[in-house]
Amino acid sequence: MQENxxxxxxTIVKLLETKKYSTIRDIMAAMNAADIASLxxxxxxxxxxxxxxxxxxxxxxxxxxEMDSDLQxxxxxxxxxxxLKEVFDELYVDDAADIVEEMPANVVKRILQQSDPETxxxxxxxxxxPEDSAGSIMTTEYVSLRPEMTAEExxxxxxxxGIDKETIYTCYVTEEDRRxxxxxxxxxxxxxxxxERVRDIMDDNVISVTTTDDQxxxxxxxxxxxxxxxxxxxxxxxxxxxVTVDDAIDVxxxxxTEDIEKMAAIIPSEKPYLKMSVPDIWxxxxxxxxxxxxxxxxxxxxxxxxxxxxxxxxxxxxFIPMLMDTGGNSGSQASVSVIxxxxxxxxxxxxxxxxLWKEIRVSAFCGATLAVVNFGKILLIDRMLLGNTEVTISVxxxxxxxxxxxxxxxxxxxxxxxxxxxxxxxDPAVMASPFITTIVDAISxxxxxQIAKTLLNF
Amino acid sequence: MQENxxxxxxTIVKLLETKKYSTIRDIMAAMNAADIASLxxxxxxxxxxxxxxxxxxxxxxxxxxEMDSDLQxxxxxxxxxxxLKEVFDELYVDDAADIVEEMPANVVKRILQQSDPETxxxxxxxxxxPEDSAGSIMTTEYVSLRPEMTAEExxxxxxxxGIDKETIYTCYVTEEDRRxxxxxxxxxxxxxxxxERVRDIMDDNVISVTTTDDQxxxxxxxxxxxxxxxxxxxxxxxxxxxVTVDDAIDVxxxxxTEDIEKMAAIIPSEKPYLKMSVPDIWxxxxxxxxxxxxxxxxxxxxxxxxxxxxxxxxxxxxFIPMLMDTGGNSGSQASVSVIxxxxxxxxxxxxxxxxLWKEIRVSAFCGATLAVVNFGKILLIDRMLLGNTEVTISVxxxxxxxxxxxxxxxxxxxxxxxxxxxxxxxDPAVMASPFITTIVDAISxxxxxQIAKTLLNF
Numbered sequence: 001m002q003e004n005x006x007x008x009x010x011t012i013v014k015l016l017e018t019k020k021y022s023t024i025r026d027i028m029a030a031m032n033a034a035d036i037a038s039l040x041x042x043x044x045x046x047x048x049x050x051x052x053x054x055x056x057x058x059x060x061x062x063x064x065x066e067m068d069s070d071l072q073x074x075x076x077x078x079x080x081x082x083x084l085k086e087v088f089d090e091l092y093v094d095d096a097a098d099i100v101e102e103m104p105a106n107v108v109k110r111i112l113q114q115s116d117p118e119t120x121x122x123x124x125x126x127x128x129x130p131e132d133s134a135g136s137i138m139t140t141e142y143v144s145l146r147p148e149m150t151a152e153e154x155x156x157x158x159x160x161x162g163i164d165k166e167t168i169y170t171c172y173v174t175e176e177d178r179r180x181x182x183x184x185x186x187x188x189x190x191x192x193x194x195x196e197r198v199r200d201i202m203d204d205n206v207i208s209v210t211t212t213d214d215q216x217x218x219x220x221x222x223x224x225x226x227x228x229x230x231x232x233x234x235x236x237x238x239x240x241x242x243v244t245v246d247d248a249i250d251v252x253x254x255x256x257t258e259d260i261e262k263m264a265a266i267i268p269s270e271k272p273y274l275k276m277s278v279p280d281i282w283x284x285x286x287x288x289x290x291x292x293x294x295x296x297x298x299x300x301x302x303x304x305x306x307x308x309x310x311x312x313x314x315x316x317x318x319f320i321p322m323l324m325d326t327g328g329n330s331g332s333q334a335s336v337s338v339i340x341x342x343x344x345x346x347x348x349x350x351x352x353x354x355x356l357w358k359e360i361r362v363s364a365f366c367g368a369t370l371a372v373v374n375f376g377k378i379l380l381i382d383r384m385l386l387g388n389t390e391v392t393i394s395v396x397x398x399x400x401x402x403x404x405x406x407x408x409x410x411x412x413x414x415x416x417x418x419x420x421x422x423x424x425x426x427d428p429a430v431m432a433s434p435f436i437t438t439i440v441d442a443i444s445x446x447x448x449x450q451i452a453k454t455l456l457n458f
Numbered sequence: 459m460q461e462n463x464x465x466x467x468x469t470i471v472k473l474l475e476t477k478k479y480s481t482i483r484d485i486m487a488a489m490n491a492a493d494i495a496s497l498x499x500x501x502x503x504x505x506x507x508x509x510x511x512x513x514x515x516x517x518x519x520x521x522x523x524e525m526d527s528d529l530q531x532x533x534x535x536x537x538x539x540x541x542l543k544e545v546f547d548e549l550y551v552d553d554a555a556d557i558v559e560e561m562p563a564n565v566v567k568r569i570l571q572q573s574d575p576e577t578x579x580x581x582x583x584x585x586x587x588p589e590d591s592a593g594s595i596m597t598t599e600y601v602s603l604r605p606e607m608t609a610e611e612x613x614x615x616x617x618x619x620g621i622d623k624e625t626i627y628t629c630y631v632t633e634e635d636r637r638x639x640x641x642x643x644x645x646x647x648x649x650x651x652x653x654e655r656v657r658d659i660m661d662d663n664v665i666s667v668t669t670t671d672d673q674x675x676x677x678x679x680x681x682x683x684x685x686x687x688x689x690x691x692x693x694x695x696x697x698x699x700x701v702t703v704d705d706a707i708d709v710x711x712x713x714x715t716e717d718i719e720k721m722a723a724i725i726p727s728e729k730p731y732l733k734m735s736v737p738d739i740w741x742x743x744x745x746x747x748x749x750x751x752x753x754x755x756x757x758x759x760x761x762x763x764x765x766x767x768x769x770x771x772x773x774x775x776x777f778i779p780m781l782m783d784t785g786g787n788s789g790s791q792a793s794v795s796v797i798x799x800x801x802x803x804x805x806x807x808x809x810x811x812x813x814l815w816k817e818i819r820v821s822a823f824c825g826a827t828l829a830v831v832n833f834g835k836i837l838l839i840d841r842m843l844l845g846n847t848e849v850t851i852s853v854x855x856x857x858x859x860x861x862x863x864x865x866x867x868x869x870x871x872x873x874x875x876x877x878x879x880x881x882x883x884x885d886p887a888v889m890a891s892p893f894i895t896t897i898v899d900a901i902s903x904x905x906x907x908q909i910a911k912t913l914l915n916f
Contacts (some may be wrong), residue, residue: 029542030663032665032683033664034664034682034683055558132777135693138762155648158648159648161650162645162648162649162795163645163649166674168644168645169627169644169649172865180512186626186644187604187620187621187626188660190616190617190620190626191614191617191620191621198779203489204488205490207490213467214871222707223708223711224492224698225490225492225582225705226704226707227685228703245686245703245707246684247679248707249681249684249703249706249707249710250681252707252710252711253681253710253802256714257798259718260717260721260798261794262719262796263718263721263794264790264791264794264795264890264891265787265790265791266791266794266795272799272802272803272804273795273796273798273799273804274799274804274805274809274812274813275779278816278819278820278823279823280793281816281820282820282823282824282827285788285791285820285824286824286828286842288787288825288829289784289787289788289791290785290827290828290831292783292784293780293783293828293831293832294831294835296757296779296780296783296784297780297839297840299779299780299837300776300777300779300780300840301844303775303776303778303779304773304776304846305776306845307772307773307775307776310772310775313767313770314768314769315762315765316761317761317765317768317775317778317865318761320754320761320763320775320778320779321580321754321757321758321796321899321903322751322754322758324782324783325750325751325754325782325892325895325896325899326750326751326754326897327748328786328892329723329747329750329892329895330743330747332722332723332891332892333723334745335722335724336718336719336721336722336724337719337722337724337731337739338625338731339511339730339733340715340718340719341730341731344711344715344730346730346732347731347732351732354732358736361736362739362740362743364738365736365737365740366740366744366747369694369740369744369748370744370747370751372677373748373751375754377752378847381755382758386759386762388889402750408621418501431720432722433790433891434783434786434787435791437783437786437787438884441779441783445779
């Protein structure tokens, strides 16, 4: 599939050079909106308005939604007022709202001027909800039915109005005051007798979200309950919109990327990696690097404090990297397990002591295994094979006891910090490897030198 | 919602103690399958068969699918043959195949004995595809139409057969030899005139996957094209099944969890964190910890090699943790950015030089910023504030030049290894922080001591 798309793209670029516009039109008409949008990213900017005008109306609108906001802005600027109106009339209102949100003020003004009053009202409705809320990703175009309708009337209504709705697969049943009382799938309607009432075939155990719910929570519900759409109600329980599964998938992917970026000490950005300029990347990577670098001052101070000891036993220095890395890895295993479970809503703060007790036992087993293996390794490889006579049995003991304690501390810190962050309504993802590593470094060095002082008598 | 569910659960456990079974039946009938399944995990095992028998037939089957395989096995063992048949007759065949896959051989035999021959054939069909392939997650229950049918005939067919199909929202159009030639949504059918031919209203630009395609690639297509279902064809282009969006979402979440675990040096497992026993967790965490610990022998050897230099300038030791951590963080930023872009299919191996050139420039800027800030920090904080007179301007220069070169090397290694892994068909996710850190540690120490030797003359 990937390859087919690439062949398509090359063909079209060639046809464009030779001005074979009608051929291009036919090819694009058979393509998918997402593929056309990625094709548009590869052609020269001045050819773009020309290419876009070759698309049939509906496909043009679908393609427009799939493009990134820079190209959208470029196109809008090239549109006449009537072209702009034509494209926006074809859009679903949640997509229109998404686009409006990304545009500069003067473009927004032009778009809203060209929309009919009803669309304008709906766009403004969606825009008033906070970013990342259910309200901001919902669409206000859904099929609503009344409980007293018959199945036949309901299907007629869908056939008449369904073309403008984002989904007709699930229809929502509301009272006259717009209060949501149930839902019915088109499948149920189709297999019911014509004269059955919606009231009798609908499912009144309807799961809904409110406009201010977090979009990540909403997307998790899709994974849990296998919906194709989820109704959004206001505080009074009145239906105001629906979230469709395609938007939920987008949210899921966005949130995962955001979590992964935070776990790697990167400030999340909405742009894909290849679209980011060098200064863009610099901006999202520098702050954490700087902060973590400066907080390493503490580990430096710890080492300086034990300088005399190190001068007497330089061999201890050779194991600092191993101790720090093993501590960091152990801690990040625990923190990442907890962060992911929190994100999937499998774990919550109430489970803290269960998690802690589990990590203490796991860390004891892991620490013991590592310590035993390492003791053997030090004596066999470092002392016998590499002939490093400074590595005495006491030194090996110091290293292995430190290793054990470091692993235990690392896993305790690693599982605790994300849980604490969740409790305090911070994003637990920040409490991943880099952050944990910095803390565990300091802890492991303190343990190391303390034990060395005790066992090696200096 | 979460809280409502918890109240439900507590109520039911209480009702169970007082044997108010009819009340429990009414409550559960109004609940959602996923919620009932999570309720079942909290009740005593011996009460489970009793509770399960209180569920209405269809809901019982839906709940059964949502339960984890231990509980499923427990229930199957308590079922009579006719109960077993009743539950499995209600299941979609892809769900039945998933369950069969997790069961021990004797249970599988019993299930297949109780299924009718057609279901047995379909289950075996799905089970023959490799794990993680499109074939293994597809269902063979879909609506297929013929091109010569009218819209009215098509809708009649859906009303007649739709009840057994996993989705009726998209119908697939096939020739007599089962070759897939197009698709049509139920929406299109409903808004078309009764006598229009399927051939004329179907979309013949149909995107399909083959049975052996990777399930992760399939799930990415759902994100890209906003489908609710995707047809699966065999090598001859004949339709054999469909993948529905709910299964695609499950795959997406599984694959992300797997990637995140690999990035944190954990061997992926399918069990949720809280369900894993302490030995389970030990097993998935130990191998990488051990491997990484032992590979730290190299960093130890490097330090031992420069022992004399360190004895002369112990101050250099104090900056080893900062240099190693900053290198590790810089490298993991680059590797994680690349790994995520590869997973979302935004980047492929062909982009390697674009990525490399980007990372070289980013690392130069990041390295320079960090070096300059660090130079100031060392002189102001370490030398003046903390009064560490060993930190001379030459020492600060050695540290900052090393820092710059380490960041550049770290980002080059960080972006290159995942790309290389992708090229060699390994999972790029393994090339994340822990692995990169170990390599970058060695590089940064070599640079450090080489520059120290040159600038500080020892």
